Amino acid sequence: MSFKPGQRGPLHWLLALALVALALLELLYVHSLAALDHRLGDVLLRWHAQARVPPADVVLIDIDQPSLQDPQMFELAGAWSWPRVIHAELIEALAAQAPRAIVLDLILSPPDRFHPENDAALAQALRFERAFVPMILLEDSTQQAPLALAPPAMGIRPLPLAQPQARYGIDGPTALPPEVWRTGYINFIKDEDGIGRSTELGRVHQGWWLPHIIGRVADALQLPHPHAARFRLNWYGREFTRIPYARAYLASQTEGAALPFDPRGKVIIIGATASGLHDFVPTPIDATTPGPFVLATGIANLENSDWLRDAPLASHVALALALIGALGYSFATRVSLAHTVGGFVAVVLLALLGAAVALQWRVYWMPLSPLMLGALALLAFGLLSVRLEGQQRRHVQAMFARFVDPHIVQDLSDPAQVVQAEVSSSREVTVLFSDIRGFTSLSEHRPPEAIVALLNRYFEMQVEVIFRHQGTLDKFIGDAIMAFWGAPLAQPQHAVLAVQAALGMADALQVFAAELAQQEPGVQFAIGIGVHSGPAVVGFLGTSRRLDYTAIGDTVNLASRIEGCTKGVATVLVSETTRAQCGDAFDFIDRGAFHVKGREQEVRLFEPQRKAERPHHLEEANP
Known part of the structure; x- marks a missing residue:
């Protein structure tokens, strides 16, 4: 049986109602747990009797x-x-x-x-x-x-x-x-x-x-x-x-x-x-x-x-219903398991202490049966939550498998991360746009099948670089690629990872272009990459039939505009914001201020380069 991710709350309350019915049936009619109350009572009565003199x-x-x-x-x-x-x-x-x-x-x-x-x-x-x-x-x-x-x-x-x-x-x-x-x-x-x-x-x-x-x-x-x-x-x-x-x-x-x-x-x-x-x-x-x-x-x-005066039966019923309600609320609202179990243990200890104190006042109250019903509720809610969270995790991992590296998909294990990944929200990200230079002229003299095969080889190579640097693939726009860092998992070094990926894509392009030139001499294949960091709304966009995990906002627009400024200047250009967030991870060449569409003020752009003194195997940020 499968459940939709949004059914978590209703399913917990349906289970709570079933447990309430079971508790009322047990406490009012069946009494199958009464023997446990008797055993606990016998222990406490022996303890209590020790100080009593006839x-x-x-x-x-x-x-x-x-x-x-x-x-x-x-x-x-x-x-x-x-x-x-x-x-x-x-x-x-x-x-x-x-x-x-x-x-x-x-x-x-x-x-x-x-x-x-x-x-x-x-x-x-x-x-x-x-x-x-x-x-x-x-x-x-x-x-x-x-x-x-x-x-x-x-x-x-x-x-x-x-x-x-x-x-x-x-x-x-x-x-x-x-x-x-x-x-x-x-x-x-x-x-x-x-x-x-x-x-x-x-x-x-x-x-x-x-x-x-x-x-x-x-x-x-x-x-x-x-x-x-x-x-x-x-x-x-x-x-x-x-x-x-x-x-x-x-x-x-x-x-x-x-x-x-x-x-x-x-x-x-x-x-x-x-x-x-x-x-x-x-x-x-x-x-x-x-x-x-x-x-x-x-x-x-x-x-x-x-x-000894027997405590009212209502006290057993009230304790059982309170435990079921509290546990149902805790699991439905995703209170941490440690806090939930700790709270339950505290209630158990307080109830047992209360039973011992009640004997001093000549009141016989043995709450083991409602506590056992509470333990059953803890187990039932826990199993339901494990089932739902596992299913939700698989659901989210299936959705993200198209966009991010499989290792990142496996990291979506914490329930809080799963919820955060599913909900559209404003996130601090770094966006990368990549576009092939001269693709129109390149495709004029080739059949469509050849063009598609060429693009697929190119995309395969570049996406592998993006995934290797923990990026999220947003979409292919014709011959362009959009990717971003900082979602679905938060990445404190999202700017560094994005620039590393951009330089790696440039390196991979050189290898790809060299292989292509050997097959077809005279063919030139170049790309431009623009990178910008800032806030963007990230989440699933589309309809129930087709959803894309994407980023939207001014940060995305500016990254696209920066990519358009690379022609004749550099393969990779980054914004001043991205440069600041990278710190001293790279050397940067100031390429001056550029006027970009949609902005009144000019944008200062920089060309990143790997630090010459760094060995190549230390250039990439640790995952």
Whole structure:
């Protein structure tokens, strides 16, 4: 597929519109880059958590491995799982010290059929009004109970428009009487990648509210609530206060012994971290985070109102659209690639810094997905620009191949040079006109075919000299040649190059004339060359079917007039302006002032000659 050079801007904006549509589709619907946001977020959350200390009033009584292996516990309770009377005795001891709440993170089903008195003892202990026990939601269970029949203590309640026949699979604490079912579910809340980054106050099912155990505690203690039922956890890098279960229980059963901590005003979570009990979940902090730690983190976040607030989705959309727009503008207006990439990198670094700072303000903003969309835009715009610039370069090189030396054509590689070459503008140039003397009489006695062949041989020789000196061939006017220097590429030594070319054309003419005289004795072949430097408008002139790269203006006219003054004076004449611009590169013979057509004042002309002291191989300016 090919594009016209003038289509650069529209094509960039069409690509920008396509990228905007892709960005909106990704950020609002597809979310295929969300995993990248999660990965970056996990890294920043681990960094952020390092300095965070959990509150001292959230305490974990830990069924850890040493508690399971403690000899006294083994003597009193046997091997795991312990009789529920053990938990009852500990809970009674804790409740007597007026804690804010007791959360039992242990499954209490099915009933103990062999020792029902143990379940009765636990039920009695759980009559403490702020004691909470877990339930499990069984989303795919075929055994579902009507929610309308749930005991009031469970906290399951109808909302407006609740469906009376709503059912759900629930594994409740069936070992206990319904009046102590102050329950909440403890299901692991995970994202699509299986990592737990959030928790819930509860959820709605067919118009019924099903509370999470964290939500039950929050309601009972009147803790601050997020606006949404699901909220993002703000993790702690240091451990909660942990009391080994064996230590706490044995102290509670030893007369005169004090508990290893003061339960007053504390939220106490009784749960297991022992490796053999397999209560571990993957979180941003650790792939094996104990389940009770997640509960403790959620309650502590609510207590201090420092859960993480998700930044509005509009911030991701705004960043992605701003990057696409800025990159599209940069490439469409040909801002340098270094500045464009540097600006993009700066935005990336600022966005990542902003994400880290936002965490300090309890705001979770992970901008990697919009940054990746920006990177995609950078790549897409870059590839489009490379394609367009390469095509434009080939287009310009094809146009200039007829006028300049192939080496100069290859030098038209910089986009700025390509644009400058294509646009007509006033340039400082040196113009050369060359004309054959006596061409009319020369052609009178030869057939047209011979004349054309002669001219072609002559033009071939002279154009080779012009190209060798980096000149631009403008046109052939009958037997005349027009060329100029200083465009399409700027040439600081355009006057020197033009005079070198003029002297080289004069030398080549002598060789050509000598060869012609050998073939046709008596034939005389001479030329005149005029050179002038000054401003001229240079560019493509003509129609869409035929364009010529040419120079127009007074400088061109005067160069033609100077060529007309050479007859009987010198082969090459240059203007005073050209002489001044050549400096001391040549010797000049002052040929006096000449009256030229179209000018009131006479023009002083000079004949250039190579400096006698210079070796021939140093006469030409370096390309």
